[in-house]
Amino acid sequence: MSDRIKKFLSSGTLFVWFCGTAVAASLLMVGGVLLLIMVNGLGFFWPHALVEMTLTDGTRVLGELKGEEVIPHSATPEFPEGKTRVRLKVGNRDLYGLDFRWVDTEHIASADSPKDVAAFERREWGNFYGRIREVSRGEDVVATGNQEGWKALQPLIEQANDLQEEIEHLQRDVIGDINFEIEGTRLRIRELELRGQDDAREVAELQAMTSQLETQYHKHVETLRALSRQLDEYSVLLVETNGQEKRLPVGQIVKALRPNDMDFFEKILRYFMNFWSVLSEEPREANTEGGISPAIFGTVMMVLIMSVAVVPFGVLAAFYLREYAKQGLIVRVIRIAVNNLAGVPSIVFGVFGLGFFVYAVGGTIDNLFYPEALPTPTFGTGGILWASFTLALLTVPVVIVSTEEGLSAVPREYREGSLALGATKFESMLRVILPCALPGILTGLILAVARATGEVAPLMLTGVVKLAPALPLDHHFPFLHFERKFMHLGFHIFDVGFQSPNVEAAKPMVYVTTLVLVMVVIVLNLSAVALRNYMQKKFKASAV
């Protein structure tokens, strides 16, 4: 027997099993994290059923069921398993103070999913769960009762949403344009003063323009007020499950749903509508509700600018190292340096970006080209350009290494053939080597983009903000505003998850953002892998 044990031990099977378990653990961790993000992120869009519970003390609770657990330290001789409790999202933050509530299972007398309860998504204070008591226009009651009210409310909400859109258009586009022009004339006057060319006529002209713009501004503000009044014209009296009333202007309601009254297909439809609205809408309530469209936009813009900056430099450096430089100690040292750069923590790039790009370069640009705006910095503060440049530095090793790989995969015969046919080195680079290395360059670019998309730490120092007043791309000349601050998916996760006052209510939003970010990064990575495989196959085939 002891021989068998000895043999078993010396065969190393046990060790192999431990190794195997390590792989299994890694796989489970990846799978678990992906699953966690998928379930939480994708579950967010589903219209959850509303449960109405009557408790043993006679009060009632209405909300979405969000989980069940054993109460810690509740195991008693009678309940060896411990008592359980359920967690409900009860909404109505303005009435209850908290969005979530724990209910002990033993206190539940009955539970039900009535079809007539509705979830109202509001512009402020989160969701309201309850019923409608009456809908009124000013003082006059238009409809009473839950059923009547529900019917009357639907068109009103649509109307209100249209109005809201108009208001937003007016605020952002029309009034935004006027403000932009006013600021422009102010800076122009200041510029003339600074140059000492402030001859009275021109300044007076500009000032006249300003006052004209201001008149326009006031006119639009009036219209805006009128619209806002119109928005508040209709109101709805809601009642929560225990009879507490809440009057709400219809304009406050984004959408109203009766999830218990929806069939499966309606829910699917609603699911995709919700998904789309998160992707396309602006954030509300300190980013914890609404959509993430500016963050997506900012991320894409930043990555694009970064790509424009990183590709030429990375490719040039790779061509130099692989094709032009004399292979020797220096090139080896440079390769090590490039590799090191890839290993330098991203926050260090952030520090460098802040010191060099923002303060040194940006500050100089401000002094030379934007003295009229000082002391408000234009480029001397974090902005999308500096963030993109910082990330370009961060990702340049990825492009170099990948391009070099691509170049080294090009068979030697191609070069020799091209040169033998009389092409100069440059010509054979441009017409033969570059096309062959293109998949390698693209792989590098995709990997760089994937890395940049997920990187947050350096952005926090170089220009990302929680809420950007304006997108870096708009219809004002010069259309691309490199100096503007921007929003970013990764920073959105950090900000909403860790710096919002109501973390619990913000969690779904964070999961959704996480889902979007992870999907983008994984798709990018997979496409890089696919491209690389394609490249390897192609050259394997052609080398034969």
Add this chain to the structure above:
Amino acid sequence: MTITSSPSSSLLARIGLRTLRRWLDHGARGVITLGGWATIFSIFGIFAYLFIEVVPLFYTASWSEETAVQIDTFSEVPPQNISVGVNEYMELGYVLRNGDISFYTFPDGTPIPLAPSVLSVVERSRRMPDFEEGEITALARSPGKQHVYGFGTNIGRVIPFYVTFRVTFEDDVRHTEPVVTAGEPFEAAPDGSSIARLAYRETDSGPIAAVLTDPGRLFLTKVQESEAGGLFALETESELLQAEITDDGVDALSVLVLDDLGETLLGGTKDGRLFYWDIRDIWSPRLMGIYSAGTSITALSYLIGDRSIVVGTERGTVAVWMSVIDPDVGGDPRLEKIRDFSPHDGAVTTISPSLRDKGFLTADVSGGVALHHSTSGQTLIRIPGNGSAVLAAMFAPKTDGALVLDNSGRLITYDVENEHPESTFSSLFFPVLYEGYEEPLHIWQSTGGSDEFEPKFGLWPIMFGTLKGTIYAMLLATPLAVLGAIYTAMFMRPNVRAVVKPVVETMAAFPTVVLGFLAGLWFAPLLEKIFPAVAAMFLLIPLAVVVICVGWQFLPSRLKGTSGNVTELTVFMLVLAGTTWSCLQLNPQIESWLFDSSYKGWLQSSFGLAYDQRNALVIAFAMGMAVIPTIFSISEDSLSNVPPHLIAGSLALGATPWQTLTKLVIISASPGVFSALMIGLGRVVGETMIVLMATGNTPVMDMNLFNGFRTLSANIAVEMPEAPHGGTLYRLLFLAGLLLFVFTSIVNTLAEIVRQRLRARYSQF
């Protein structure tokens, strides 16, 4: 591959196609070389830039004499009746003596004529109707304020006196105009005797004065200003609160100072004793202690914040004393000498504290001036004297200069380069005795609520935190990643491996902000609930693997299939998932069996460890996860790159796979595994988002697995947005970045060199 071109083109015809092509080729070579070098240069540029930003931290301060003007002779004026001051731009200064004030512009040093309004105030203050024959015998600067004085007279009165610099802008040019005002005099020596020494302080509710009269009596006076009763009466009423301090030895006092809060009074005597009074109750001042400074005390000053006191003596010694309260005993603070600075050649005549940090200026009888900084314990600058005693001096409000008046009548301004007085190598890396602490400690606490806060720039706690996070994360990641790599490279079927490897590598693509978020908001609260189960897992999973492995040997091989296939991997996963699941199910039971029904209480009582929700264990999991794919992937590469004919040879010679693995593969691939670990280490050390989100970011120094820490990287992310450009904190954060840069560079270079060697060795086979 043909070069198509039309020879008819005139340009080409002239210079020739061949030449053009050659030029193009040369040009391209130039551009590519330039681009290559530019990229490479920028890599080294990053290091250079970080270095350039850090270096000023360690500059020694420098000085230069800017102005020296002869204004008058002063030999007959006692020093306690003279003061000088300068505004924050070092443009305008004044000399105050016997109640006279004269202003000078700098750097040219020309006196400016006083406006009649200014004169009249001076005149008026000297010839107040109720003390017409009064003569100014002493003056004192109010602590914490730049140009607020009290004048003491020979009939026991004190007159508040204010110098302000009114700044106006005209066409963006700054004009500064001095304004002088005098306050309401009050009786500080009730016996009407002459004031010999004065300590004065202006508070919001009225001035406080401590006066030593010529006969050697010490009086404390506070003017209590209160709004007079009645609804419409706006004039203030004032009331004198007064007490005499009668402790033994007060008649020997030579220096007297009040603190900024008006809570303590300090006196120094000619025989070297230091008196320390509690004066919070004006009616009954209380002596808290008498301390011996050795020799006659000639100058005294509080530093900003009132906790540190600078004592200058006749022998020229300069020392900082600190008020300490025993945390165990409580009660009155006592004074303790904590630092000696390099002494002057002669008696110290003046001490002028900085109004923005813990720096101060001292000057002596032979005209020498020195600048010191209390926290870092260093004498920054020593300016040799020319033999004439310094009568009065002021450290410039922005600590960038000094104004000095000596008794030969020379008024001198110095320009001082003194950007980062608080940072020295030893104040950053060695324990420092900070105000309010009992012993020298490593502390990082860069910002406080006010100017009085003493910034604590000990880098150790943060470096320690970095180390702590790295160690725990690597402890978790190394076995998982390396063992996993061994299995994947050596025992896994190629078709399984083709799936498993990319899946694990996907994990590398996970943005760390996502891992940080999950760790902080999902895992940390979960772990707090299921900690007993997790602790049990570390024991039970290996046990379960052993048991199932042994059992597996008895299964018929028909069921098992070849080793390294999907079945085997599924079994591993099932074992793992099953054990984890059972541990989670049994969490309450495990807690009661292993941890006396409450693991937090158990940790506290058995090891004295407190459990924070966001702790190093959470970080170990999250950072471990971030780094596993890196280590896994590189180790796997080097293991599977062991030349196959070596393995085949070993197996052909009769070695078992296990022997081949331990005796050949692991040994020959170990440099690769080592470099994988190094690269992983580099990644963990600089990881920012996970640490930022999943620890409490408290810079504490202990290895407790269950509390948080702060790392260099997270520290940068937390503090950089608030660090003013060019300040000490800003540069220190650059230093943190530089440390990270250097560390990761060393580690990565090591890894790369090892890898290149390995590659060269393999290519020999």
